[in-house]
Structures are given as C-alpha cells and as structure tokens.
Amino acid sequence: MIETLGIWIAALLTLCILSFLYKDNPFYKFAEHLFVGVSAAYWAVYSYFNILLPNLIQPLFGQGQFLLIIPLVLGIMMIMRLFPKVGWMSRWPLAFIVGSYSGYHLITYLQSNAVEQVRATLVPFVQIESWKNLFTGPGVITFLNAIAIPVVIVGVITGIIYFFFSKEHKGVFGGLARIGVWFLMIAFGASFGYTVMARISLLIGRMYFLLHNWLHLI
Amino acid sequence: MKKQIPLIITFIAGMVMVLQFFIPHRPFSDLQQLFNSWFLIITVFAMILGLGNLLKVHTKRLQRKPKGWWYSIVLLAGFAIMFIAGMVWGIERGTFFDFLFWNVHLPMSSMMFALLAFFVASASYRAFRARTPEATLLLISAILVMIGRVPLGNYIWDKLPLVSDWIMSYPNMAGQRAIMIGIALGIVSTSLRIILGIERTYLSGK
C-alpha cells in the first residue's frame, strides 16, 4: 500500500516536471519549488546527522574536545554574512576554507594533473609491436593503433601550445596551435557525444520508471 | 584589520597544507589533521549560510506577496516536512524521511535533468552546423562517438565501436590532457597567489 502510494506520488511529480516541455506552467512551478525545499531540508538533515553530530556535538560536548570551539566559533562567524552589519566576520572562516583548498590544490593539481600527465605522455614515439601488427594484418584498426602514440604526443604538445597566449599565434607557432585546436575540437566532439548519451540515459531511466514501476507495461 | 587577519589565516592554512606534503611528520602532520577536522565543521556552516539565505528570501516573499508568492509556501512546506521527518524519526532506510527521498526528491531531481535530453536533441537540430573546418571536425567526432558507443554501431560496421574507443583513448585523451595540464597550471598559480595574499578577490564584498 505504502509502496503503491510512493510510486503514484513519484509518477505524478515526474509528470509535473515533464509538463515543462509543453510550456512553463503552475504544475511545473509547484514541483520545482517543492524540489528546492525538499533538497534543502535533505542537505540540512544529512549535515546534522553525518557531520555536526559526529564531528562537532559529540566530541565537543560528550568527550570534552574543547579545541573544537574554534571551528564552532568560525562557523557561527560564517553565518554572520546573513546580517549586513557584521557580514565582514564571515571573512575569517572563508579565509580558512580558501587557504586550505589552495594549499591542497597547489600540490595535488601539480602532481596528478600536470607532472603525471607529462610523464605519461613521454613514451617511445614508435611502438614496434603495433607497427608489426600493421604489416602482418593491414587494416583500419591496426593502422589506428600504429599511429596512436604519435597522435597522443602531437595532440598534447600542440594542445598546450594553443593555450600559450603570451606569444602571438603566427607562423610555425600559429600552425602548431591550429593543429592543437583540431585535437581540442575532437575532444569537444567526444564530450558532446557523451553528453548526448548521458542525457538520453537519464530520460530512459525516468521512462523506464513510468512504464515499469507505475504503469506495469514492461 | 578586517582584511589583514583573513590574509594571515589564509597564509597559515595554505602553508600548513603545502608543508605537510613535504614534511609528513610532526608538527605539520598533527596540524594538518587538526585543520582537516576544523574544515569539515566550517564547511557545514557554509551550507547552513546558503540554507539561511534561501529561507530568508522566501520568508520575505511571503511578507511582500509578489506574483506567484504562494510557491514560496510550497517551498517552505516542503522544507519543513522533510526537515521534521529527518530530525524526528531519523534517516535510516524505511523511515518517513527515506520515503520522501525516494518518492518526492528522487523523481523530481531525475526528471529535471532528464528534460535536458529534449533540449540537447533540439540543440543538435538547430545549432550543430558544419560552418567551419573545426566545427566539421567536432561534428564528425561527435557522430562517430555517439554511434560507436551504442550497440547499434556494431551492426552498422563491426569496427565502429573500436574506432569510437580509439577516438576516446587517443585523440580525445590528448585534447583532454592538454586542457587538464593547462587548467592545472592555472590552478597552481592561482593557489600560490591566494596563499601569498596577492589574489584577494575572495575577500571582497561585505
């Protein structure tokens, strides 16, 4: 009974949102506002049970870890932003958050997203095994595999050249930057293809719910 | 004073996080752990701030009663019901809070993003034109990936999934890697500027 009620509520709310496709209407607006309210409460409740309770309230008041008064005070200072007269107080906790993130990002981005990526690009230009495969079994795939590593090396280097704006994109440098743009376009095309895939998947998920769980047609 | 202290806090917090990478021993490891535990708590208050702002805006709407003000009642009622359900009966599986999550929050959240399928299809029809050689390359890459990544591609040409995989693993990967390195260098320099107090825009406003 409860399950059926839940499915009906879910189905009707799904249809309310779907109705936006025809045009903006009160059913959509109702669902939209309900969604925002419910989401906000969800965050609040989870933040209480999963963070405030275990990481602040219990250790501070239950185990006497009084040093936690500092983040509590900083946290309250953060909320002061709601009141214009004392809004400046929120800068302290904000500074702590921004500083910590910057410290982490400075090293981690350099290591994982720059140095490691450069290291992974510095591989032998010619992969003997893949060229052997091309000569023993010529075909589209063996050809693509044979040129794969040069494609990566050229793509990464020219792509980075494109992002170097301190020098005007002219002459040989401009030509290399143009090749870089081609690689970026292929990457954006792939991203677009995957975005289409993602959005269609989400629609399939919802339609499956309506046809299977609600209408029992499949 | 209102700006100097935040700059000092940023510098100390940032430097502790940087130093502990190179000196993973006391006192930096202890300080990092301490700062981490503080960070988790302060972040929650940032969310409470957002929440407070939302409730403030909609309570004001109830007082001023502009057009469509009753939607604010829907929002506040939704918030109140979900909040009370969680705080009173808990968040375990099978509770009223859990029921609301699966049957109210979930369908709306899913469908809202599923709507994008229609708009992405419409955009494909209206805006996706081979106007320049670069745009044509983007278009070809998108089509090959789109058709090669679904089972249908296999029936059109059995090598199509492999071609699609190749595009993803090599030219796409190269482009993504170039973007990634560019962004990483940008973030590193910005982080350094923030820690050293050169970049201060985050302190602007009241």
Add this chain to the structure above:
Amino acid sequence: MNIIERFEKIDRRIIFLLVLFAVIIPLLFPIGFEIKVSAPVQKFYDAIEALPPGSMVLVSSEYDPSTMPEVYPMNQALARHCFAKDLKIIGMGLWPQGIPLNQASMEQAAEEYGKEYGVDYVNLGYKAGGIVVISSAAENIPKTFPLDYTGRPIGEFEIMKGVRNFDNIDFIISLSAGDPGVREWIMIAQGRYGKKVACGVTAVSAPAFYPYLNAGQLQGLIGGMKGAAEYETILETSGTASRGMDAQSIAHGLIIFFILFANFFYLLGKRRKK
C-alpha cells in the same frame, strides 16, 4: 517561406515528441542489441577480480538522483560483484544524496548473497569538504567517521575492527557524477597514498578521465549507462542499464539523423545563396 526555412524553423515540440517516441518504443518493444564490452570496463572488472577474498573495498558515492539512471546500475552491479567475490565494502560519500543510493545497492546485494550489515559491509555516511575529507580519512578513518550514516558508533561494527586508515583499504572505487568526486580521489588516495583507484562516472564527465586511465592513475573506468550495461554484461546479470541500451541506440540514431538532416538543408541553403 521555402522548404529549407520551414525545416529550419520546425516547432521544437515536434522534436521533443520524436525523442520521446525514440525512447519509449524500444522500451516497450525491445530489440535485443548485443552489448560489447569496452577496454576501460574490462579493466575495471579485472581489477576487482584480482582482489583476494576478504579484501576491503571502499566505495564512495558521489552522485545523486539526477544521474541515477547512469550510476545507480553501476553501484548495484558493483555491490553484487564484491559480495560474489567475498569482498568487504566500506561505503561513504562526498555527496549526501549518494548515501541512501549506495546503501540500497549494498542492501539489495547483501540480501542476494547473505551478507550482513556491520560484518560484511558498512555505510560511514557523508562528509562535506571533498579533498579534505579524503585526506582526513586517509590518515584516520575512525576520527573522520566516528559514527555510521545513521549515527551508530563505528566501533560497534566487526568490519571496522582494525581499520585505522588507508593502509587497511585494498581498493577504492568512486562512483562520481561531478566534483568533488573521482578527481579528488585520484589526487589524494592515488597520488599521495599510492592506493589503487577505479571509478564509475557519468557519460558527461567520462571523456575527461581518459588521461588518468592512460597514465595508470585509474585502474578502470565505467562511463555512463552504456558502461554500466557493459559491466552488467560481464557479470552476466541483467539490470536497468542493459535494458535501456536499445532505447539508447535508437535515440542516438535519431539525434544523428537530426544533425545530418539539419546540415543537409544548411549546406543546400548556403549553395542556393551563392
């Protein structure tokens, strides 16, 4: 208005309707296209297969209902795979909405394989702070997560006995729909602590993670509903992802038709203007 202009200015609701049909009809009348497994998904599967029974797998859920059709089937299949291999799962999340979804996946698989909460799996819940949470857990899990997601002390659970930090975790999987998510796991867990990390991500973000896969920073990658369907295919289970693949194929076909059709008229129009 000539025919070219007419096609260019077609009411978008007609397009919406066609998309809706392209999704609904294959769901009602399945075609049964064969699903081929791609290399990144195979790598993901192989990495889990290589873990000895009893290994501790940390599954972090960084997704929410908005991306559920893509990531939830991965979550379900992953829980089944782990329990079938007698691996233990420690669940957590950097997004709050991912917690009940991960919990439901684990509970469902636990029922099928006779596993018990607190012994074979546990859900440590959500923490805000992304990269900082990972860094904090890497050094001290009980201090970062003193209670499970419902508020029970984690010391009560047998699975958590002897689990201090990332030294006691054998494999990490991030099911991620954005930031904070798999990127942060790679930066801290893999980059700093040398842990093995794999991921299941939405299709939107999947292309950006190929460089990590190529560099060996990721052990495997499942991208989108198609990736989930491939994972279900290797595991020989039928889930919602596999069932959606016919609709996915037809809808892709339709969108490609839109692109080609619109470009045909665009090029025709351009030639006429000349």
